[in-house]
Amino acid sequence: MIVCFDIGGSAIKGAVAHTPDQILPLGRRVTPLDDFTAFVDTLRDVIAEAGEEPDRIAMSITGVVDPETQAIKCANIPCIDGRTLGAELSALLGLPVLIANDADCFALAEAGAGAGRGYRIVLGAILGTGVGGGLVVDGRLINAEGGFAGEWGHGPAVAAMAGTPPVAIPVFDCGCGQRGCVDTIGAARGMERLHLTLHGKRLESHEITTLWQNGDAQAARTIDVLVDLISSPLALTVNITGATIVPIGGGLSNVTPLIAAIDTAVRARILRKFDRPLVVPGECRIEPGLIGAAILGLAGETR
Incomplete structure (x- = not known):
C-alpha cells in the first residue's frame, strides 16, 4: 500500500492506493505556500488518515525536478522552491518519497489507465x-x-x-x-x-x-x-x-x-x-494526478 498525493498551489489531495484501480481518496487540505514545516505537517496528517504505514509516498506536483541536482523549481509553492524535496521529505517522514511533475503524472495515468x-x-x-x-x-x-x-x-x-x-x-x-x-x-x-x-x-x-x-x-x-x-x-x-x-x-x-x-x-x-x-x-477525467502518482509509487521505484 502507498499514499499518493496530487499537490497544487491551492490544494493538497491524498489517497491510499493498493492498485491503480483501487484508489481511496483521503482528506483534501489547503496547500501551505510559505511555511515548509506546515507543508510537511499537512502531508503527515493525510498519511495518518491511511490508518497504516505505507510502503512509500508518491506525489504529483506542480513544478519540475532538476534531474542533476534533484532540486525542485516550483513558483506556485514558494516554501518548497529550490529544495531537494524528495530527499528532505523522505528524511522528515521516514518513508521513501517519489516525486513527478503533474503533467508527467497525467501522461502516466493515461498510459496505464486511460x-x-x-x-x-x-x-x-x-x-x-x-x-x-x-x-x-x-x-x-x-x-x-x-x-x-x-x-x-x-x-x-x-x-x-x-x-x-x-x-x-x-x-x-x-x-x-x-x-x-x-x-x-x-x-x-x-x-x-x-x-x-x-x-x-x-x-x-x-x-x-x-x-x-x-x-x-x-x-x-x-x-x-x-x-x-x-x-x-x-x-x-x-x-x-x-x-x-x-x-x-x-x-x-x-x-x-x-x-x-x-x-x-x-x-x-x-x-x-x-x-x-x-x-x-484523455480518459482519466477524475484525479489523473492521483492515478499517475499511484502508478508511479506502486511500481516501487525510488530515487
Whole structure:
C-alpha cells in the first residue's frame, strides 16, 4: 500500500492506493505556500488518515525536478522552491518519497489507465490554463529522475503567420522567461490573448469555444489561427518522440470538436500517417494526478 498525493498551489489531495484501480481518496487540505514545516505537517496528517504505514509516498506536483541536482523549481509553492524535496521529505517522514511533475503524472495515468493503454509511446499533452506535457515509453516516464522532456509548450516555436488566410502573429513574452512559446498562444489563456489580438475583444476561453460551436465568425477565426499555431509544434513533438497516441488533458480537452480539429491538423503534418485519431481527449477525467502518482509509487521505484 502507498499514499499518493496530487499537490497544487491551492490544494493538497491524498489517497491510499493498493492498485491503480483501487484508489481511496483521503482528506483534501489547503496547500501551505510559505511555511515548509506546515507543508510537511499537512502531508503527515493525510498519511495518518491511511490508518497504516505505507510502503512509500508518491506525489504529483506542480513544478519540475532538476534531474542533476534533484532540486525542485516550483513558483506556485514558494516554501518548497529550490529544495531537494524528495530527499528532505523522505528524511522528515521516514518513508521513501517519489516525486513527478503533474503533467508527467497525467501522461502516466493515461498510459496505464486511460486513452494510452496498449500503446508503447504515449505523449500526454495538457491544454489547460497553459500548455504542458509528459512522455511515457513502455510504461515508464522518460522523466523518471526529473526533467523537462515532453514540455512542448515552451521554446520559441510560434509561427510568424497563421490561419487561413494567414495573419501576422505577435511574439509574446512567456512566464518561463522566453519569448514566442506555444504556451503564450495555446490553451485557455493563449486563446483569450489571440481573440483580443485578432478582434480587440476580451472574452474567456469558454465563451470563445461556445461562440465557435454556435457559428460565430470571429470565434471561428480565432480557433482557426489557434489550431494552426499549436498543431505544427505538436506534430514536431510527435515526430521526435515517435508517439502513437496523444491524450489531451486540461480544460480544453472537454471541447471535443477542438480536439478533433487539432487531431486532423496534426495528422496532416507528421511523417507517419494514421488512419485513426492520434490526438484524443484523455480518459482519466477524475484525479489523473492521483492515478499517475499511484502508478508511479506502486511500481516501487525510488530515487
